[in-house]
Amino acid sequence: MEGRELSWRRDGAYLLRSNPEPLPPDLLWRQYVQLTEVEEAFRVLKSELNPQPVWHRTGPRVEAHVVVAFLGYC
Numbered sequence: 085m086e087g088r089e090l091s092w093r094r095d096g097a098y099l100l101r102s103n104p105e106p107l108p109p110d111l112l113w114r115q116y117v118q119l120t121e122v123e124e125a126f127r128v129l130k131s132e133l134n135p136q137p138v139w140h141r142t143g144p145r146v147e148a149h150v151v152v153a154f155l156g157y158c
Contacts (some may be wrong), residue, residue: 129157 100112107115140146 125157126153 100116102112138149140149
């Protein structure tokens, strides 16, 4: 069964809203699915490494931490 057909047959419904310029619905859905996959990968990584909390108080430090964590994951 093809991916779209399988998605169509599943129960439930989603309403996705986005604040950037209006995106085509299929692109918005793919980006949402990609986001959930990345979040799952970070959850798995976090559970395996058992990291300690890191508290950043400025935007640039938070962004730097995310970049370093992503590079470490790659």
